[in-house]
Amino acid sequence: MSLAQNHDNYSRRTLVVLMEDRPGVLSNVSNLFRRRNYNIESLTVGHSETPDISRMTVVVYASDAVLEQVSKQLYKLINVTKVIDITDDDAVIRELALIRVHAVSASRAEIKQLVDIFRAQIIDVAHDSMTIEITGTEDKVDSLIEILRPFGIKELTRTGRVAMVRGALQGASRR
């Protein structure tokens, strides 16, 4: 009968959460994940197309049952207006990363070649480093980071996943 004990069927799920842009809402949401012991992989937040509504993309590692609880608990927050599970939808998923890599004159050309292969961009060059901007799926970002790692990564920042369903948001899985 137990639900909490059921640890099979765990995978990465992507939720889009719409909420009123009020002070404390972001900390309300992140606090909820912490106190309910949900396993959160990434969380991004920014403006949506509607004024005063923020849009959050959350990636959680969860089973169906846990994801259902996550969704229901998010709905309980008064300022959350919509929770959409887009895991199984046809969605465009992107992440942006900035990578500052050690680069002296001998290695610059090789790094530029790799960056071009990934269709990434060099956005800054200093005397001993280059800064690269890449946008793409997490896999693509992971791959470039691994390829650049031997040169020496001095600084790295990733935004986490943002996502949008192709076409319009469908009716399924919306409460």
Next chain:
Amino acid sequence: MRMNGAQIIWECLVREGVDTVFGITGGKVIPLYHELPGFPIHHVTMRHEQAAAHAADGYARATGKVGVCVATSGPGATNLVTGIATAQMDSSPIVAITGQVASADLGTDAFQEVDITGITMPITKHNYLVTNVTDLAQALREAFHIARSGHPGAVLVDVTVDAQMGVTEFVYPEDVNLPGYKPHTTGNPRQIAQAAEMINAASRPIIMAGRGVVVAGAGQELTALAEKARIPVVTTLLGKSAIAESNPLYLGMGGMHGEGYTNMALQSADLIVNFGARFDDRFTSTAQTFAPRARVIHVDIDPAEIAKRIRVDMPIVGDALNVLRQLLPLVQEADRGEWMSTIDHWRQETGERSQRWEQSEELVPQHIIRSLSEITHGEAIMVSDVGQNQMWEAQYYTHNRFRGLISSGGLGTMGFGLPASIGAKMGCRDVPVWLVVGDGGIQMTIQELATIRQEGLPIKIALLNNGYLGMVRQWQELFYDKNYCGTPLLGPEFARLAEAYGIAGITVHSKDDVVPALKHAAEVDGPVLIDFRIEQEHNVFPIVPVGRAIDDMIRRPRTDEQPR
């Protein structure tokens, strides 16, 4: 009409139907209190803010209305925290209003500044920080709406001192506009129809009633459904009084300290129809072992409570009152004689196990509570604290009055009882209010005897004094090699202490004095504290040890068995 923030707060309270608030003043609510005499609201001056929150909670539970407590910033606000968490956990609608430092000083660690909205975020249904007088009325209107609707809970409104003093045109918002908050109150008709079919097809059904039935005011409807379909009713601790407990269909409280026949019935059932209980671990024990033969219908106003711990075959989101009214015409009359006679056989066997205490010459708590139940005809508002006293009260008092038991179930807050009894009495002046409390719990909020005296409240206190933190001592005895570490208590002379507060005090040492003392207290016009010096190492039975199924319990010893 132009008003300052303090006037707006009181005016909003009046319009929400509030006539009583519980609180303590302080530096950052002086402007608020300065305006109070102009409004038809009675302020009960408590002796500690935790008690103010418990009193508001007790008021809410006894009346079904929103309870209100007030505290100043900083320590006043943090003292509310235990009381807010207690109310929130038990779905009790309260609004807590706190003062806050001036908006210009926010975030500077000013004197008596604390981030109370941050602190209470995980223990409130919602909260507000109001820094501008123009936002006050809207915030209060929403706070009351959120506290009382849907799955009720605690809402805190933190108001900076400049917002209390600022002046604006007062407009009471007629509507609330909360796009993210729209509770479902009526059950889905298709699910209701399927649930009715499941009920009609069941041969061993059980109704499980939780606090949701009490909150929804659905006692009559629940009883009607149970009687029409002849389905026995089990309650949680907080579901008690959902059905009159003298009703033969009432099977008692289930779970860790549930009766043997109650838990056996749950484990044998082929259908459990849960109205407004959340399958708490104290009720189900380990989820895997709970009711293995049963299909489950779960009715709850809060979708997040459904399928949280226990798999559910038929979820119904809705208010217990509405869903019961929807179900009632669809459920067929039935006899279920075989099922009832099976249960009655277990019930009789369980009853025989009470002979040991019935025949005992010692001063045992069972005798006290049973006598109290008879003297008050099960019609008093009973307030219990937490621990052994709470379980004995639940097991031996026959609650026949709807909303007749007030107790901290979810959070299990010792010290809840005394201040909650003040709230209950303020809300129900014409009903006898009895507090059952232990010597440990009463000392956590004993200062409130002064509030009882100041308000002249005829609250009757049955103190079950065993000189221990008794429930933990019991666990130490049964599961921790009788290592009584941290549990013995050397208490004061409670009767003399009560007298010092101006409250009549009686000490009872023997079984023969129980009934006269209770009768005297019931008849006296004024507060009475009876210090019952009960058997010190008396245990609550049955008890389900942690990790076991609920029918795998340590039962009451029979007269021919060695007590454990």
